[in-house]
Amino acid sequence: MQLSLQLALAFSLLFFGLLLIALSQQAHCHHHRWAGRCNSIGLKSVGARRTTGIVALLLSATALAAIEGLAFGLVLWVMAAAMLAAVLAWVLALSR
Numbered sequence: 001m002q003l004s005l006q007l008a009l010a011f012s013l014l015f016f017g018l019l020l021i022a023l024s025q026q027a028h029c030h031h032h033r034w035a036g037r038c039n040s041i042g043l044k045s046v047g048a049r050r051t052t053g054i055v056a057l058l059l060s061a062t063a064l065a066a067i068e069g070l071a072f073g074l075v076l077w078v079m080a081a082a083m084l085a086a087v088l089a090w091v092l093a094l095s096r
Contacts, residue, residue, distance in 0.1 A: 003067065010063040014077070015084050017056030022088055024050035034092070057081075 023035055024046045043049045064080075065073035 006063065006067050010060045010067065010077075011080060011084075013056045013060035013063065014080055015088070017053045017060060018081065018084055018088050020049045020053030020056065022092060024053065 019034065020038065020043065023038055038044075038049055043052055061074065061077045064077045067073060068076055
């Protein structure tokens with residue numbers, strides 16, 4: 001698999017994990033647009049969303065550490081997680 005495809009998969013898992021963890025919080029758990037999509041794939045409870053989000057975050061960190069090396073991969077993961085968390089907070093706040 002090409003490197004760019006591996007990175008895209010790792011960052012997609014990272015975004016998906018952050019989104020699911022955000023949707024498991026009280027302020028966003030009944031967000032119509034995103035929570036409806038989570039309900040359609042079977043993640044109807046808060047615990048299921050949170051658990052799936054944590055697993056997705058761990059998989060993305062593992063993937064980046066395997067692709068880029070342990071130290072650089074984890075630094076890249078932390079920087080990407082911070083940036084994606086800020087973007088996700090902005091998107092969820094605007095669509096409320």
